[in-house]
Amino acid sequence: MDYDAVIAGGSVAGLLCAREIASKNHRVLVIEEDAELGTPEHCGGVVSIPAIDDLGIIPMRATLDNKIRSAKIVSPSGKDFTIDARQQQVIVLDRREFDKQIAHQAQVKGAEIRVRTSLREITKEGVRTSDGEIKCKFVVDARGVTSLVQKDRTGILQSAQYEVFADWIDKERIEVYLDQEKYPGFFAWVIPTRRDEAKIGVAGRGINPAQAIEEFLKKKGKHSIIRKIFAPIWIKGPIKEFVTGNVITIGDAAGQAKPTTAGGIYSSGIGGMFAGNAISKFLESGNRSELAEYQKKWNKKFGREFENMLLARSLLERMDNKTIDSIFDSITPKILDEISKEGNFDFHTTSVAKLLGVRGSVKAVQAILGNELRRLLS
Numbered sequence: 001m002d003y004d005a006v007i008a009g010g011s012v013a014g015l016l017c018a019r020e021i022a023s024k025n026h027r028v029l030v031i032e033e034d035a036e037l038g039t040p041e042h043c044g045g046v047v048s049i050p051a052i053d054d055l056g057i058i059p060m061r062a063t064l065d066n067k068i069r070s071a072k073i074v075s076p077s078g079k080d081f082t083i084d085a086r087q088q089q090v091i092v093l094d095r096r097e098f099d100k101q102i103a104h105q106a107q108v109k110g111a112e113i114r115v116r117t118s119l120r121e122i123t124k125e126g127v128r129t130s131d132g133e134i135k136c137k138f139v140v141d142a143r144g145v146t147s148l149v150q151k152d153r154t155g156i157l158q159s160a161q162y163e164v165f166a167d168w169i170d171k172e173r174i175e176v177y178l179d180q181e182k183y184p185g186f187f188a189w190v191i192p193t194r195r196d197e198a199k200i201g202v203a204g205r206g207i208n209p210a211q212a213i214e215e216f217l218k219k220k221g222k223h224s225i226i227r228k229i230f231a232p233i234w235i236k237g238p239i240k241e242f243v244t245g246n247v248i249t250i251g252d253a254a255g256q257a258k259p260t261t262a263g264g265i266y267s268s269g270i271g272g273m274f275a276g277n278a279i280s281k282f283l284e285s286g287n288r289s290e291l292a293e294y295q296k297k298w299n300k301k302f303g304r305e306f307e308n309m310l311l312a313r314s315l316l317e318r319m320d321n322k323t324i325d326s327i328f329d330s331i332t333p334k335i336l337d338e339i340s341k342e343g344n345f346d347f348h349t350t351s352v353a354k355l356l357g358v359r360g361s362v363k364a365v366q367a368i369l370g371n372e373l374r375r376l377l378s
């Protein structure tokens with residue numbers, strides 16, 4: 001046997017899984033089809049400090065792009081409210097550097113990493129790659145949304161994210177634009193990375209993301225685009241089985257990104273860590289119940305929150321622009337203050353429920369959404 005585990009996909013989930021396996025002195029190889037880890041970057045990089053702390057990573061000067069102080073949410077007709085995000089310790093990471101930092105941790109523990117090597121097929125004895133056959137006991141699928149596209153297209157939205165220079169970017173404020181006609185079931189976003197620079201994106205069901213982002217930028221004002229990416233996002237929550245025989249699925253490939261925002265650095269990264277620990281324990285004990293612990297632990301940490309996010313998503317998908325505007329009308333400074341003080345960036349459905357449940361809007365929203373809203377509020 002060449003390796004105890006071969007991990008396909010050298011991004012946050014795959015590299016954290018490798019770090020955990022290698023730290024217990026097992027033989028692990030990460031194969032990444034791109035020529036460089038972290039590149040091309042297809043991520044906004046927004047994450048909380050407590051989350052990356054949980055992943056066992058201290059942000060370095062090179063990985064930390066920016067600190068966020070507030071988030072402005074804008075309704076279809078241009079009404080807005082702002083949440084103070086300082087308590088939630090939100091930062092913007094440079095994923096090109098961040099992924100390399102995790103790779104370095106994994107390497108130090110003894111993992112091997114090969115770039116420009118892609119998984120072609122899972123075989124009886126291991127994997128067939130672009131670099132030949134490799135024998136292993138476990139195959140870990142960490143190929144991101146690519147893996148889900150092959151299994152189920154129904155939970156996928158197309159996104160576009162451009163890196164932009166413009167003097168109208170507020171360095172410390174994230175902006176989110178809701179509009180069910182322009183971005184059905186999702187939104188447009190502005191994530192500042194440094195002074196006069198931001199990652200600006202759109203996603204939505206059935207839209208042409210290139211056209212939608214061009215229109216968004218035109219409305220915002222003068223700008224220069226310095227980079228464009230187009231990537232699918234998954235919004236349908238976790239897949240049923242994380243473990244099938246000796247194939248373990250982790251990260252975005254397992255649907256571990258948030259159904260509300262598609263953010264997955266934290267929840268997908270934790271998926272990689274839990275899987276790595278479970279594989280190591282199995283290799284030491286030979287007891288298959290150790291493998292099942294991976295899914296159990298992930299569900300215990302995120303299961304309930306993801307169910308609520310799916311519920312919040314199904315509510316959003318059925319709201320029209322008029323309903324969203326009516327919710328904005330009834331948001332009070334008290335509610336914003338509560339969210340600013342008590343909100344949790346990584347487990348945010350309590351904040352969403354507070355916004356949806358506000359006084360004036362309740363009647364309008366309940367008429368449409370009834371029982372499900374009551375479930376989310378409870």
Ligand SMILES: Cc1cc2nc3c(=O)[nH]c(=O)nc-3n(C[C@H](O)[C@H](O)[C@H](O)COP(=O)(O)OP(=O)(O)OC[C@H]3O[C@@H](n4cnc5c(N)ncnc54)[C@H](O)[C@@H]3O)c2cc1C
Nearest residue numbers: 009011013033043044045046118119144251252263264265
């Ligand atoms: C536009 C956009 C913005 C986002 N913004 C945020 C954000 O602000 N905050 C946040 O938390 N999350 C964000 N996300 C989500 C976040 O990027 C993912 O949740 C996270 O990167 C998941 O990590 P992963 O390791 O599971 O998969 P990925 O990061 O998708 O990595 C999969 C890796 O597998 C490789 N691969 C694919 N096929 C093969 C193969 N056959 N063989 C070998 N390697 C292969 C790929 O090249 C890639 O490196 C965003 C996503 C998108 C698309």
